[in-house]
Amino acid sequence: MSTVEIRDVRKSYGAHAVLHGVDIDIADGEFVILVGPSGCGKSTLLRMVAGLETITGGTISIDGRVVNGLEPKDRDIAMVFQNYALYPQMTVAQNMGFALELAGARKEEIKRKVDHAAGILGLEPLLGRKPAQLSGGQRQRVAMGRAIVRDPKVFLFDEPLSNLDAKLRVKMRAEIKALHQRLRTTIVYVTHDQIEAMTMADKIVVMQGGHIEQIGTPLDLYDNPRNMFVAGFLGSPAMNFLDGVIVGEEGRFVELAGAGRVTLPGRIPTATGSAVIVGVRPEDITISDGDGIVGEVVLVEPTGSETHLAVRVGGQDLVVVLRSRMALVPGERVNLSFDESKFHLFDKGSEERISVARL
Incomplete structure (x- = not known):
């Protein structure tokens, strides 16, 4: 088993608090992605799991063993950094096997494990090269291979694709996902890119300001965001938000500011006059x-397969994604229809999601 339990974990630098009591359960073999804007605390949390940052409060356990006081080398983890951290004077094979060499492994065992990892990652032709002779994607695969040869309980990835170009990021996303499906090792992965999170994760942890906003599967968070932050963070292009007021005798309608009336997908008889935010993707x-x-x-x-529009409605620009090509030009007037069954409703003050059934 390779579980990770994070309980009430806190981190402060002097009087400045970075993490405010974080709780996460990571199951054996699960691919969990910590996602959020820069400065939300996700990389700090990952480094605390790795033992590279001290813990101000709470506990981190790997396979039921509290690791707060353990050195990184004693936690049975392997970390892949965004800058690859390869030794320039060593060959690919030497970089991949160096940790095993330091641990006193026999040469035959090192070669066997390096060859095995190289086979998984398609690095066999590159084993004799040095990092300067490799592309960015090849260097990232070497960094992953160095982690694989250690056969750790947990893989930790700290924004490993942020230095790659867009096309290579797509390719590497698929390679990392395929690697996880093959090895079934527990992975904790940090990114600020919600597309990476949506396409790769078994479970996403959305963070903001040192707090966890929501934890769930990618589609659950996409379809049922807990608040406006999660709703707006996940999805590309982002969700549109429109100010509105509940109207009608049974509270079934929302009067959108400067945009007319829309129908809610349920009855909310006690909410007439409530200020709300309507979210529509x-x-x-x-x-x-x-x-x-x-x-x-x-x-x-x-974009080829789709057309993205910005349409001004009532003083606000809405983003529209069309699956078909349309010959539209700026300044043209169009009629917009909403799929009202997929509306998301949020409280104007708290920005928390409102269930139509209980409003």
């Missing part, structure tokens, strides 16, 4: 023939 808005809310096209961005 760009893919849940379509261009209609004569019905819906009128807006003015501000920007057209064709």
Whole structure:
């Protein structure tokens, strides 16, 4: 078993608190991604699991053993950094086997493990090269291979793809996911890129300001965000937010500021007059023939398979994702229809999600 338990973990630098009592359970073989904006505490938390940062309060356990006081080498973890951290004077094979050499492993065992990891990662032709002779993606695979040969209980990844170009990031995402499916080792992965989190994780931990906002599977967080921060952070393009007021005798409608009335997907009889925020994802808005809310096209961005629009409605720009190609130009007026069954409703004051059934 390779479980990780994080209990009420806190971190302060003097009077400055960075983490405010974090609780996370990571199951054996689970791929968990810590995601959030820069400065939210995700990398600090990962470094605390690794033993590279001291813990101000709480406990971190690996396989039921509290590791707060253990040195990194005694935690049976392997960490992959964003800057690769390869020794420039060593070959690929030497970089991958160096930790085993330091541990006193026999040469035959080192070669066997290095060859095995190289086979998994497609590095066999590169074993004799030095890091300066490798591309960014190849260096990242070497860093991953160095972790694999140690056969750790837990892999830790600290924004490993942030230095790669967009095309290579897509390729490396697939390689890391395939590696996890093959090894089934527990992985804790940090990124600020929500696309990485959505496409790779078994479970996502969304962080902000040293707090956990929500934990769940990618689709659960996407479909049922707990608050406006999670709703706006996950999804590309981001969710649209519209100010509104609950109206109607049974509270089934929302009057959107400057944009007309829309219907809620349920009855909320006690909420008439409540100020709310309506969230609607760009893919849940379509261009209609004569019905819906009128807006003015501000920007057209064709991407090939999709067309992204910015449409001004009531003084606010909404992002719309169209699956089909349309010959639209800035300044043109269009009618927008919403998939009202997929509305997200948030309290105006707290920004917490409102269940239509209990409003």
